[in-house]
Amino acid sequence: MNPGKTEQLKTENKNGEMTYILAWAMLVALTAITVGVYTLHLGTAGVAIALVIASLKAGVILLFFMHLRQESRFLQSVFLLPVFLLGAIIGLTFIDVWYR
C-alpha cells in the first residue's frame, strides 16, 4: 500500500500544454500593461496599479505554473498566511514610522 501514489492521482495535474502557454501570454500582456501604465506617470495611483498588476502576475504564476489550483485544500488555505503576515509586519512598522 502506497498512500502517496493513490492521492497523487487524485490531484494529478490536468493542465495541458495549452494552459501553460495561455498563462504565459497573460504574463506577457500584463508586463506590457504595467510598462504602458508607467509611461503615463500617474504618481501614487501608478504605484498602486503597478502593485496590483504584479499581484495579478503572481496569481497567474501560482495558480497555473505552480498548480495551486490542484493542490490540497490545506496548502490553498495556508498559502495566504505568510503573505498576510508580511502585510501585518509592514503595517505595524508603518504605524511607527508614519507617526514618528
Added chain:
Amino acid sequence: MERHRDDIGARTGMWLFLFTEILLFGGLFMLYSMFRMQHGAEFHKAAENLNRIAGTTNTLVLITSSLAMALSIAAIRRGRKAASVALQATTVLLGCVFLLIKYFEWSTEIGRGIYPNSPALLKLDHGEILFYGLYFVMTGLHGLHVIIGISVISFMLVSTAKGNITSTDHVRLENSGLYWHFVDTIWVYLFPLFYLVT
C-alpha cells in the same frame, strides 16, 4: 524496509520552504516600504537612471523560462524524456541570459561609480543612497536565488537524462519547478519596485 514515498508530503515541505523564502525577502520589502514612504521623490529620481529596457527584457526572459519549466514537467508526465530534457535546458539557458543581462546592468552602475559606500553615491541625497542600497541588496539576493535555481535544475536535467526522473516519479522535478517559479514571482515584484518608480 520499503522506502516511504509521499509526493504530497514532499510538495507540502517545498511549499513550507517557499513560505520561509517569502518572509526572507519580506524583511527587505519592509525596509523598501519604509524608505520609499520617507523618500518618494528621491526614489523616483534615482530610478530614472536604471535601464528600463534591460529590466523589461529580463522580466520576459524569466517568464519564458518559467513556461519552459512548466512544460518540461508536463512532458515528463507524458513520458517524453527528450522533450523534458530539452525544456529544462531551455530554462537553465534563459536563467543564464537573465544573469548576463543583470551583470551588464550592475557593471554600468558600478562604471558610473555607483555601488554601496562609493564616494560618488555618498554625495547623492539620502533617498538615493537608500534606493541604490536596496537595489543592489535585493537584486543581489534575487540573483543568488537564480544561481541556486540554475544549479538545482541542471542537476535535475542530468537526473532526467539518466532516467532517474520518470513519468511516475518526478516530484523532485516538480519541487525544483516550484522553486524556480517562486524566484520568478519575486522578480515580478522587484521589477515595478525598481524600474517603474513614478
Added chain:
Amino acid sequence: MNESGIQPGFYAAPGSRTGIFSWIFSTDHKRIGLLYLFSIFSFFAVGVCFGLLMRLELIAPGRTIVGPSTYNAFFTLHGVIMIFLFVIPGIPVSLGNFFMPLQIGARDVAFPRINLLSWWFYITGGLLALLSLFTGHGPPDTGWTFYAPYSIRTGTNVVLAVSAAFVLGMSSILTGLNFITTIHRMRAPGMTWFRMPLFVWSVYATAWVQILATPILGITLLLVIIERLFGVGFFDPAKGGDPILYQHLFWTYSHPAVYIMILPAMGVVTEIIPVFSRRTVFGYKAIAFSSMAIASVGYFVWGHHMFTSGMSDVARVVFSFITFIVAIPSGVKVFNWVASMYKGSIRVDAPLLFVLAFIFLFSIGGLTGLILGALATNIQVHGTYFVVGHFHYVIFGGAVFAFFGGLHYWFPKITGRMYNEKRARLAWLFLFIGFNALYFPMFILGWEGMPRRYYDYLPKFQPLNVVSTVGSWIVATGLILLFANLLRSARKGAAAGPNPWGGTTLEWQTSSPPPHENFGEIPVITQGPYIYNPSKGKGHGTA
C-alpha cells in the same frame, strides 16, 4: 543492557554503520533526538559556566574577576549560547523529535534525511559560535541582540557570531517544516486532529512560528553582515538609514522566538498533568487553540521591546495593547492545568514537581510581564535587572523546568530504566530554592534602578547581589545532582517496563526503549488521549 531483561530496542537497530557513525549519520528520529539532547545540554553547560562567571563578577561592586570588555563578551556569549543553541532548539528537537512521531503513531518523521541535516546545521552553527570566541579581534561584545549601529561598528568578531546564528536559524526552519509535514501527513489511522496528544499540538504551533518567524532573523543577520562588508547604510542615519528599523526586524523574529521556547514547554506540562492526576485534561480544545492563539498573536507584539527606542507614541500604544491580549490564552492554559488537577488522585513524583514549579514560576514571570507590557511602568524598569528577572522566570523557570520535567517523565521510555526518585526530588529542591534566590532579587534590584549589562554597580545594591550569586551556586549544585542522577540511572536504574506511569498516549503502548520504527504494527486510534475513567476505555491504548 540485557542483564536486567531490558530489550535493547532501537539502540541495537540494524544498520551498516557502527560506533559513533551509527549516531551522527542516523536518520532514525529517536537517535537524532538523543543526538540533539546531548548536543544542546553540552552547550547548556557552557552557557551555565558563563552565567556563573557573570554572577561571580557581580558578587561585589567594581572589578572582581574580570574587566568590562570581558564581561561584555560573557553576557554576549551567555545569551547567544543559551538562546540560539539551547532554548530555541530545546524541547522540539530533542523530546519533540523523539516523541512526536511516537505520539501520532508514525514510524519516523516525514523527511528523515532533512532531520539529520538540521542536526548537522546545528552543530556547524554551534562550532562557528565557539570559533568566534577565539579568532579575529576578540569575542563579540554586542549582546545577543546584535543591535545596529554598534554591531556594525565594533571591531570584535561579529560576522562569525552572526553567521553562526544564521546557520542555526536554517536548522530551526528545517525542523519546523519537517514537523508540520509529519503531523499533516503521517498520523496513524483514526488519529484525527482533536485526538492528538496536546504535546503534538504545541510542537505543531511551535513549528509554524519556527518557519514563519525565523526567516526574518535570517535576513536581519544577513543585513548585519552586508552592512559590515559593504556599508550599504540601511541602519546608518548618516546615509539616511534608521537604526530603529533594525530593532523592528530583529524583534519581529525574536519576540515570536520566546514562543518557540515556551510553547513546547507548555505541551510537556499538559502531558504530565493528566498522567500524574489520573484525570483527563480539562478543556482539551481550549488548550489546543490557545497554543495556536499564542503563536499567532505573539507575532504582533514585538514592539514592546522597543518602548524606549524612540518609536512613535501611536505604535507604542498599539504594541502595548496587543501585548496584553497575549495574556488571555496564557491565562486559559494556566487555569486549565489547575482545573485538570482538581479532584484528581495526584501522585507527586519528580515530573509533577517540575510541572508545579513551572506553573508557579511561569505565573510570576507572566505577571511581571504585565508590568513590562504597560507603557508607563515599562519606562521605569526598561533596561534594568527587572527585565533580566522577568526573562529568566519565564524561560528558565518556565521552559527549562518543564524541559527537566519532561526529561524525567520520558526518561524510562528513552532508556528503559527508572531514574532514582529520591535524588530527583533532591535535585528539584536545590533547583527550586536556588532559582528563586538567584532571580527574585533581580526584580527588587531592577525596581530600585540597577541597570543590566554592566560589570559594576553602586555599592548599595551589594546585599541582594550577594544573595543572587549564592543562588547561582545552589542552582549549579541542583543541576549537577540532576544530571548525575539521570546519567547514573541510564546505566544502573531498575527496569522500567513499557508503561511505568500508566500513561495513555501512544508512546507508552510500545516497548521501552521503543524498537526501530517504533511499532510492530501501526495502531488504529478510536478515541482521544487522556481517558482515565475505566468505563470509558483507556485512551489511545485500546486499539
